[in-house]
Amino acid sequence: MEEKITAKNVSFFYGTNQAIRDISLSVKENSVLALIGPSGCGKSTFLRCINRMNDIIPGTNITGDITIDDESIYAHRYDVTTLRRRVGMVFQKSNPFPKSIFDNIAYGLKINGVKDKYEIESIVEKSLKSTALWDEVKDRLHKSAMGLSGGQQQRLCIARTIAVQPEVILMDEPASALDPISTQKIEELIQTLKKNYTIIIVTHNMQQAARVSDYTAFFYMGELIEVNKTDKIFTKPDREMTENYITGKFG
Amino acid sequence: MQTHLEMDIEQIKIKMFEMADLATEAIKLSVESLKNADLILAKEIIKNDTRMDLLEIEIDDDCIRLIVTRQPAASDLRFALAMLKINTDIERIGDIATNIAKETLKINGTPLIKPLIDIPRMADIAIKMIQQAFASISEKDVEKAKAVITMDDEIDELNLQIYRELFTYMCEANRNISQSLSLIMVAKALERAGDHAKNVAERAIYYIQGEDIRHRAPGEIS
Numbered sequence: 001m002e003e004k005i006t007a008k009n010v011s012f013f014y015g016t017n018q019a020i021r022d023i024s025l026s027v028k029e030n031s032v033l034a035l036i037g038p039s040g041c042g043k044s045t046f047l048r049c050i051n052r053m054n055d056i057i058p059g060t061n062i063t064g065d066i067t068i069d070d071e072s073i074y075a076h077r078y079d080v081t082t083l084r085r086r087v088g089m090v091f092q093k094s095n096p097f098p099k100s101i102f103d104n105i106a107y108g109l110k111i112n113g114v115k116d117k118y119e120i121e122s123i124v125e126k127s128l129k130s131t132a133l134w135d136e137v138k139d140r141l142h143k144s145a146m147g148l149s150g151g152q153q154q155r156l157c158i159a160r161t162i163a164v165q166p167e168v169i170l171m172d173e174p175a176s177a178l179d180p181i182s183t184q185k186i187e188e189l190i191q192t193l194k195k196n197y198t199i200i201i202v203t204h205n206m207q208q209a210a211r212v213s214d215y216t217a218f219f220y221m222g223e224l225i226e227v228n229k230t231d232k233i234f235t236k237p238d239r240e241m242t243e244n245y246i247t248g249k250f251g
Numbered sequence: 252m253q254t255h256l257e258m259d260i261e262q263i264k265i266k267m268f269e270m271a272d273l274a275t276e277a278i279k280l281s282v283e284s285l286k287n288a289d290l291i292l293a294k295e296i297i298k299n300d301t302r303m304d305l306l307e308i309e310i311d312d313d314c315i316r317l318i319v320t321r322q323p324a325a326s327d328l329r330f331a332l333a334m335l336k337i338n339t340d341i342e343r344i345g346d347i348a349t350n351i352a353k354e355t356l357k358i359n360g361t362p363l364i365k366p367l368i369d370i371p372r373m374a375d376i377a378i379k380m381i382q383q384a385f386a387s388i389s390e391k392d393v394e395k396a397k398a399v400i401t402m403d404d405e406i407d408e409l410n411l412q413i414y415r416e417l418f419t420y421m422c423e424a425n426r427n428i429s430q431s432l433s434l435i436m437v438a439k440a441l442e443r444a445g446d447h448a449k450n451v452a453e454r455a456i457y458y459i460q461g462e463d464i465r466h467r468a469p470g471e472i473s
Contacts, residue, residue: 207322234324236461246324248256 151182277348380448
């Protein structure tokens with residue numbers, strides 16, 4: 001597996017407050033990296049650096065560099081719109097558009113220039129099948145997405161994300177507001193999606209990190225304490241601080 | 252303040268150490284019963300094995316409950332996994348003591364064909380191995396566990412020595428065969444107790460430093 005994303009000495013500041021410090025790590029293509037750590041440790045901030053979501057927050061500043069396929073996403077000429085197409089994001093709270101299920105997915109395609117009706121229909125179906133939602137919604141594609149359950153809405157958001165064929169999917173606690181069955185479906189989905197995408201997931205649920213990820217990075221107070229294969233982190237971490245966190249001694 | 256996870260771990264530890272004490276005591280008494288032809292003591296040992304059997308089930312249940320309800324990770328997970336296996340080893344040591352006691356009953360007070368010297372030595376080594384393996388767990392001391400693994404060679408050597416000696420006794424006179432076979436069984440049982448103590452030491456190393464050293468040559472253990 002080749003390295004898809006590489007962060008080099010990334011620091012991020014909200015005004016004078018430094019949220020992450022000198023983070024360097026790599027994410028392999030078609031793998032799942034879980035970011036864990038206590039609240040305020042900088043994991044979500046780091047996640048948002050990968051698709052430059054933090055750019056929209058006034059008074060923030062980033063140093064260091066992040067590359068995707070060896071290309072700097074913070075280079076002066078790098079097109080942020082292209083970046084956000086390449087790097088999709090799923091949030092904690094599902095946020096479907098107040099439109100039909102079909103339109104939720106078609107919208108992204110249309111603004112990306114896909115005009116052919118049959119192509120759009122085909123991609124909508126494919127995306128819904130990829131997220132195991134097709135059988136549940138195929139009879140009501142033109143009904144409002146707001147009528148779906150929380151778990152279905154979140155899978156719709158994932159379908160919407162993958163419809164535009166990103167290369168990387170960022171997930172910020174995608175299942176924290178869902179019931180166990182929906183959570184399981186999202187976790188199964190992550191396992192399926194990694195065949196085609198590189199996934200980075202922020203989660204507070206350590207068992208979830210252990211279940212879904214290939215690699216786990218532990219953040220604490222803005223610093224990357226340890227990153228390693230997930231089974232290593234959860235059975236024999238190298239750093240005592242990681243051990244103390246995952247065994248619940250702090251955090 | 253102790254967390255529920257820490258309290259659960261502590262409870263398992265207490266029961267596991269009780270098991271170890273019962274096992275070492277049973278081995279010690281079983282060899283005493285053999286040496287002194289004490290049939291009452293032998294029967295007592297067989298009866299008391301029930302306590303270890305019950306503890307084994309309790310400890311397994313506690314470990315399973317710990318894994319399910321507390322979802323331990325890292326050293327806590329390794330603790331639960333190690334205890335599940337150590338539990339079986341210690342219970343088997345209890346069974347070994349029972350088997351020795353049964354041999355005492357089989358000999359049934361007949362005078363011994365030779366004074367018992369090496370068998371009590373084997374029992375002492377086995378007991379020391381169990382105690383040291385458990386000390387390595389409570390003190391999280393890998394070196395103590397490694398020393399246990401080395402001690403297993405001594406017990407193996409004594410077993411071989413006893414076998415050779417009793418084989419000679421059997422060749423000398425037919426009347427010695429029955430008791431010699433009993434004593435060979437006892438030596439073999441103690442050699443197995445040493446193997447179980449070695450297993451405990453290996454699991455202790457897994458618990459302490461996360462390294463699985465089973466089936467490695469002594470020189471390969473770092």
